[in-house]
Amino acid sequence: MRKALAAAEAMCAQRGERLTEIRRAAYAELLEAGQPLSAYELLQRLQSRLDKPLAPPTVYRPLEFLVQQGLAHRLESTHAFMACDHPADHHHQVLYLVCTDCGGAEEVRAPAVDGLIAQTASSHGFVLKRQVTEVQGRCGDCNEQTDKSGGDQGGGR
Numbered sequence: 001m002r003k004a005l006a007a008a009e010a011m012c013a014q015r016g017e018r019l020t021e022i023r024r025a026a027y028a029e030l031l032e033a034g035q036p037l038s039a040y041e042l043l044q045r046l047q048s049r050l051d052k053p054l055a056p057p058t059v060y061r062p063l064e065f066l067v068q069q070g071l072a073h074r075l076e077s078t079h080a081f082m083a084c085d086h087p088a089d090h091h092h093q094v095l096y097l098v099c100t101d102c103g104g105a106e107e108v109r110a111p112a113v114d115g116l117i118a119q120t121a122s123s124h125g126f127v128l129k130r131q132v133t134e135v136q137g138r139c140g141d142c143n144e145q146t147d148k149s150g151g152d153q154g155g156g157r
């Protein structure tokens with residue numbers, strides 16, 4: 001995580017932006033959470049981290065900054081924010097897998113999906129400006145747990 005923070009700092013400096021204390025703290029919390037957080041959840045975590053009450057705008061502005069810089073993503077389907085661990089990479093061919101059981105989300109590369117969307121749009125004379133592809137379902141971890149508990153029940157003879 002220290003590495004990710006240092007990399008974020010370097011990236012911001014390179015762009016002439018500053019990773020201020022609150023921006024840094026917000027990014028650190030998202031990294032630490034390891035799963036998407038709502039703005040409200042982040043606010044609560046920041047309050048206990050910085051040990052002082054914060055007004056909601058205090059969290060929205062740094063979040064906006066993080067999203068602009070690509071350090072975090074805002075999931076359209078759940079309005080939650082997740083840290084990006086590869087902010088310097090291109091994000092054209094990305095698919096977000098959002099788990100509705102645990103609230104976790106994963107970014108995966110999906111070039112074929114983007115190609116298909118771009119092709120379909122252009123065949124309708126539509127010019128694509130912005131695209132976020134998200135799918136909802138159950139993640140591998142949650143599936144495993146369901147399988148296990150299902151197996152336990154079955155094993156009870």
Ligand SMILES: [Zn+2]
Binds near residue numbers: 083084085086091107
């Ligand atoms: Zn990302």
Ligand SMILES: [Zn+2]
Binds near residue numbers: 104139
């Ligand atoms: Zn899950």
